[in-house]
Amino acid sequence: MKSGRLLSILLLLQTNGRMTAQRLAEELEVSVRTVYRDVEALQTAGVPLYADPGHGGGYQVLAGYRTRLTGLNTGEAEALFLAGLPGPAAALGLGPALAAAQLKLRAALPPALRADADRLRTRFHLEAPGWYAEDDEVPFLPQVADAVWRGRALRVRYRRWKVPTDVDRRLEPYGLVLKAGRWYVVAGPGPRTFRVDQILELAETDEEFTIPDDFALTPYWRGYQADFHARLHTADAVVLLAPGAAARLGTAAARAAEATGTPEPDGRTRAVLPIESLDQAHAAFLALGTDVEVLAPPELRARLAATARALADRYAADRHPHGRAADRTPTPAPPTSEPVHQP
Incomplete structure (x- = not known):
């Protein structure tokens, strides 16, 4: 729909800053001519959007201008509330932050969308672990997450499956992955994948590192899973x-x-x-x-x-439940309560 596309243009510009018509067209999968028409419609509606001509130019919105969340449709509002998993957020120490963010989002929604989001929260519950899986103890998860966020190296003692089982490693944590209720840290050099619950000891450092330009967490994880199954x-x-x-x-x-x-x-x-x-x-x-x-x-x-x-x-029929051969002698019938009559 055109209204949704207009909002997408506005949000793209607010998020990325200056963007050319060609780049906007590629993001929205429309023609450049359509972008020109949409930008004109936004300007006519009073959105402070202007273009810088020449090489390196593009469209941008006036500094300080922000749109409100009233442009969300029902599906988008519901998806935002459904995307927040309280379990993983709490494990990362972000439980209060998630609750506060959802409260602010709810307050910004129009009444109709707020009612839809509230109904969704009462009818859907997402839980990552399997039914019979025990929750792993992951005592160092907050420290690992903090190191991922700040780009700091870690020194850990790690338990692996092969001998020697307990080894010391210096990790450059590139990212965290939650898979089926289990946390993994993807770390350099390498990169390699480590289970966070197998970290026995951890020491934080002030050593900075740089993630390689050609590394992306999602493609890496997909490739890692494919390679794992191929080796399996x-x-x-x-x-x-x-x-x-x-x-x-x-x-x-x-x-x-x-x-x-x-x-x-x-x-x-x-x-x-x-x-x-x-x-x-x-x-x-x-x-x-x-x-x-x-x-x-x-x-x-x-x-x-x-x-x-x-x-x-x-399980042969002629064996006793405790392993001894069963006695084949018929068991006598129990006495009845009726009196025995002599001939």
Whole structure:
């Protein structure tokens, strides 16, 4: 809508300062001619917006002019309230700041939008961790966040999975990431990724550092996740799956089954699924019971068969629950309360 585009131009100029018509057109994905018309409409409406001609020129608003939040539409106002997650904000020590910011935003909204935002807050609750995940203790998160903000290096003692487990590191924290309820710090040199809850000791420093010009946190994290999953899946398993079984193995398995699956006459699907290791695949496929049959690799199939035989032996009907052979002598019937009549 044109009204929304006019507000976007005004906000872009207030945020970025001077901008050319070409740059505005690229930001809004419209033609330069459309930008000219929109700027003229803003000027006609009394917005103190003017143009600097020549090389290096562009449009800008008069210093000190600020628009009010009355230009927000319903969806934008609701999204702003929904975007503020109280859990992560509190963990970073920003809980009071978030509450104050939401209060100010609410007060600036027109009555109709304020009512919509209030209704949204009573009907939606966002929580990042999984259902069964325990909250990690992250005692040094505020210090790490402060170092990220101020651009200061940290000296930490860090616990990793390989030997030696406890190591000393100097970190240049570029940014923080919250993934499934767990905090990660992306730090140089490298950069590399560290779990914040695995920091055992931390010392703040006054050493400044510069984030490389070619580093951007969001693209880095996407690449890190893709590389992690690529390294995680080191082999493949050929399986026969009952309907719905792939979804119980997780997203990666479901996608692989959809991409490689071919139907079998008995209603099952033959598919090639990525696996991390024999141990991981053994545990995952065992949980599916008879809904999966492994065809390859042969060592995984043999291992599952051996486990199935051991389970069958353990749960055999002629065994006592405590492992002793059950007594096959029939148990005498209990006496009845009726009197016994002699012949």
